[in-house]
Amino acid sequence: MYLLLLLTVLGTTHGLDIVSRDEWGARAPIYVDPMSNPVPYVVIHHSAEPAVCYTKEDCIEAMQTMQDMHQIDNGWVDIGYSFAVGGDGNAYEGRGWSAVGAHAPGYNDRSIGICVIGNWMEALPSEQQLQTVHELIAYGVELGMISGSYGLIGHRQAKETLCPGDQLYEEITTWEHYIQV
Ligand SMILES: [Zn+2]
Numbered sequence: 328m329y330l331l332l333l334l335t336v337l338g339t340t341h342g343l344d345i346v347s348r349d350e351w352g353a354r355a356p357i358y359v360d361p362m363s364n365p366v367p368y369v370v371i372h373h374s375a376e377p378a379v380c381y382t383k384e385d386c387i388e389a390m391q392t393m394q395d396m397h398q399i400d401n402g403w404v405d406i407g408y409s410f411a412v413g414g415d416g417n418a419y420e421g422r423g424w425s426a427v428g429a430h431a432p433g434y435n436d437r438s439i440g441i442c443v444i445g446n447w448m449e450a451l452p453s454e455q456q457l458q459t460v461h462e463l464i465a466y467g468v469e470l471g472m473i474s475g476s477y478g479l480i481g482h483r484q485a486k487e488t489l490c491p492g493d494q495l496y497e498e499i500t501t502w503e504h505y506i507q508v
Contacts, residue, residue, distance in 0.1 A: 380413050447494045
């Protein structure tokens with residue numbers, strides 16, 4: 328009985344829910360460029376547009392909007408990010424753990440790019456949204472997809488951009504794996 332209780336507790340330690348591409352209605356990628364894991368970097372982004380979403384329904388719409396922007400408007404093979412995290416506390420699968428992304432020059436083939444949906448120039452994401460980012464990274468390390476000694480950067484460290492927003496950038500500089508490059 329104690330063992331069952333322990334297993335139940337362990338099984339719920341991370342409440343991470345990754346919404347699959349099927350679940351958010353993603354179009355198939357035009358092409359998948361395989362990436363080697365574990366990757367040594369994590370790159371944090373904001374979407375700027377679309378704005379933060381607080382329900383699964385709205386976050387699904389945000390994912391579809393971003394895929395349209397990247398795949399149709401920009402002519403890329405797929406949504407650019409590896410994953411996105413919504414204000415609903417869910418993580419959303421983009422290109423996933425093992426496909427080269429299109430989000431940060433110099434890092435696309437050796438990082439997981441995580442878009443924190445919303446504009447974080449003037450405001451910070453909620454604790455719940457940030458917690459999901461931490462859980463997603465921890466899960467990637469647990470799966471062997473992200474190196475345990477990974478370095479974490481903001482998009483603005485890879486190119487001239489406001490991304491991931493002043494407030495979110497300041498926040499991630501306090502995270503344990505943040506590095507200056
Ligand atoms: Zn970015």
